[in-house]
Amino acid sequence: MKITQVEAIPFAIPYRKPLRFASGEVHTAEHVLVRVHTDEGIVGVAEAPPRPFTYGETQESIVAAIRKLFAPEVVGTSPLEREVVHARLRRTVGNPTAKAALDMALWDVIGKSFGVPVTDLLGGYTDRMRVSHMVGFAPPEQMVAEAQRMRAEHGITTFKVKVGRQPYTVDVEACRALRAGLGDDVELYVDGNRGWSASDSVRALREMADLGLTLAEELCPADDVLGRRWLVQRSDIPLVADESATRPAEVTRELLAGAATAISIKTARTGFTTSQRVLFQCEGMGVEVVVGNQIDGQIGTLCSVAFGAAYELTSRRAGELSNFLDMSDDLLAEPIRITDGTVQVRQQPGIGIDIDPDKLARYRQDT
Numbered sequence: 001m002k003i004t005q006v007e008a009i010p011f012a013i014p015y016r017k018p019l020r021f022a023s024g025e026v027h028t029a030e031h032v033l034v035r036v037h038t039d040e041g042i043v044g045v046a047e048a049p050p051r052p053f054t055y056g057e058t059q060e061s062i063v064a065a066i067r068k069l070f071a072p073e074v075v076g077t078s079p080l081e082r083e084v085v086h087a088r089l090r091r092t093v094g095n096p097t098a099k100a101a102l103d104m105a106l107w108d109v110i111g112k113s114f115g116v117p118v119t120d121l122l123g124g125y126t127d128r129m130r131v132s133h134m135v136g137f138a139p140p141e142q143m144v145a146e147a148q149r150m151r152a153e154h155g156i157t158t159f160k161v162k163v164g165r166q167p168y169t170v171d172v173e174a175c176r177a178l179r180a181g182l183g184d185d186v187e188l189y190v191d192g193n194r195g196w197s198a199s200d201s202v203r204a205l206r207e208m209a210d211l212g213l214t215l216a217e218e219l220c221p222a223d224d225v226l227g228r229r230w231l232v233q234r235s236d237i238p239l240v241a242d243e244s245a246t247r248p249a250e251v252t253r254e255l256l257a258g259a260a261t262a263i264s265i266k267t268a269r270t271g272f273t274t275s276q277r278v279l280f281q282c283e284g285m286g287v288e289v290v291v292g293n294q295i296d297g298q299i300g301t302l303c304s305v306a307f308g309a310a311y312e313l314t315s316r317r318a319g320e321l322s323n324f325l326d327m328s329d330d331l332l333a334e335p336i337r338i339t340d341g342t343v344q345v346r347q348q349p350g351i352g353i354d355i356d357p358d359k360l361a362r363y364r365q366d367t
């Protein structure tokens with residue numbers, strides 16, 4: 001089987017409610033649908049979310065990188081030659097979400113050609129993931145109301161709270177309101193998106209010590225090299241590297257530097273092939289992981305579920321899989337359902353992404 005064509009289709013779907021966090025905000029999902037066609041008529045699908053505040057990519061740059069650089073490199077290869085494909089993609093630096101979407105679309109082709117779900121090809125550990133919901137910046141009472149609604153409507157009991165504002169006490173108050181409003185039987189953890197200094201972070205964690213937080217993600221910038229080590233030494237909970245650990249070498253650097261003690265794995269930036277490498281690195285070093293959210297739509301969420309459910313280590317913690325709920329619509333023919341706080345792996349060959357052609361026609365921006 002040979003790859004015959006790679007499509008990069010820009011589309012835009014507004015959010016009903018924007019997600020706000022310390023490094024930016026998202027009002028519209030301006031993503032890129034990636035489709036890999038083969039000479040056997042199998043089509044693999046995934047999506048790339050531009051996140052300029054994290055990777056420098058834009059929707060236009062992703063489309064250009066795929067059309068001009070990556071498609072010519074992969075057309076003519078077999079979808080099974082993943083090492084060949086990746087060696088060629090590595091000739092171009094950066095562009096993580098463009099490369100990741102292409103990688104996942106290849107795995108979708110492979111799953112479809114063997115007639116098995118990608119989760120089973122990857123590791124086949126389980127058929128579902130528990131869901132963690134990210135709560136963005138808003139007045140505390142709105143943050144509490146959102147979390148309560150997620151619990152009541154979807155059974156979600158794990159919440160990642162966005163922090164990193166100035167002064168840090170604004171976020172301490174929001175976390176306090178969430179604990180008071182939700183009670184002790186929910187899991188709460190925080191993500192600063194690099195918004196605080198190391199000293200703010202230490203003070204904030206001390207002031208929230210009674211809230212039972214389980215993780216603290218990317219509280220201060222990766223370039224605060226000694227500050228991050230100092231913070232790790234003063235924290236009672238794992239410090240998760242996200243934006244500072246976007247590829248295997250960065251994971252190694254952060255962990256060996258003592259600057260982080262857990263890793264966020266995002267299929268949106270490392271696809272399935274490189275996410276596997278990051279996962280096995282963490283497993284080998286005895287480091288916990290979280291399946292993170294790149295503010296994914298439903299296509300990206302199905303990719304995270306397919307990967308997260310494949311392994312024991314990624315299934316231990318709830319994955320961040322619910323923020324598509326704030327989008328006004330999506331491209332899937334069959335929307336994802338979150339029930340009892342879990343999302344099921346689609347039991348069909350590949351990742352299980354069936355695109356609704358009418359929705360694609362409505363939201364695509366290249367026609």
Ligand code: MUC
Pocket residue numbers: 021023051054191193242243292293294295
């Ligand atoms: C997250 O975990 O940080 C916001 C910025 C980003 O890079 O990803 C999202 C969620």
Ligand code: MG
Pocket residue numbers: 191193217218242243264292
């Ligand atoms: Mg994060």
